[in-house]
Amino acid sequence: MEIEYNIDQLPEVAKQILKVSSCKTLLFYGEMGAGKTTLIKEIVKQLNSTDRVTSPTYSLVNEYVTPTKKIYHFDFHRIEDEDEAYDIGFEDYLMNDDWVLIEWPDKIKNLIPEMHTKISILKNSYQARKISIDNENQSVKTQN
Numbered sequence: 001m002e003i004e005y006n007i008d009q010l011p012e013v014a015k016q017i018l019k020v021s022s023c024k025t026l027l028f029y030g031e032m033g034a035g036k037t038t039l040i041k042e043i044v045k046q047l048n049s050t051d052r053v054t055s056p057t058y059s060l061v062n063e064y065v066t067p068t069k070k071i072y073h074f075d076f077h078r079i080e081d082e083d084e085a086y087d088i089g090f091e092d093y094l095m096n097d098d099w100v101l102i103e104w105p106d107k108i109k110n111l112i113p114e115m116h117t118k119i120s121i122l123k124n125s126y127q128a129r130k131i132s133i134d135n136e137n138q139s140v141k142t143q144n
Contacts, residue, residue, distance in 0.1 A: 001133045004124070007038075013131070014042040021117040022135040024098065027105040030121035035129055036103045037075075039121065044071055047099065055103075060088055071099040076107040085111055 001020060005013045017026070017039075026043070028036040041053040044064050049071060051064040056075045064071040072093045079085060085108045093100055094113055105112055118134045 002130060003133070004128065004130045006127045006129070010039065010042045011046065014039065014046045017043060017117075017119065017131075017133060018046055020133055020135070023115040023117060025094070025100045025113050025116040026102070027112065027116050027118050028101065028103045028121065029105065029118065031123065032077075034121040034123045036121060039119075039131075040073060040101050040103070043101065044073070047071060060084070061093070069098050070096075071101065074100070074102045076102065076104040079107050082108050082111055 037055045049064045049066045056062040062073045120132045122130045
């Protein structure tokens with residue numbers, strides 16, 4: 001699915017992403033300044049969190065709360081290798097039914113869960129963006 005939007009349409013785009021996502025692990029791809037964190041702020045808001053959303057560039061992970069779940073927001077832009085993700089206990093965050101939002105998932109390719117929704121953001125102009133949304137299951141199915 002592809003959606004073209006501008007900043008004024010962000011609430012509707014976030015609602016659409018949540019509606020079509022097949023799981024609670026969302027991977028955000030896009031160049032620096034594409035709007036990953038801005039989109040995540042709106043998704044967190046749509047999930048009924050009143051927490052202030054900031055980029056976890058230096059802390060690697062921020063935690064937000066909703067009335068029923070937690071949201072974990074990762075930014076792996078600054079890590080050198082996957083061991084840094086292991087060091088913060090990344091795998092533990094995946095072992096529950098909470099939301100996991102990951103910026104720069106290409107830095108942790110081997111740690112990405114099988115079930116995830118891939119969101120790629122392309123910056124068309126100063127305020128216009130185009131995203132593609134793909135639900136993925138990386139597990140290998142065998143036939144009996």
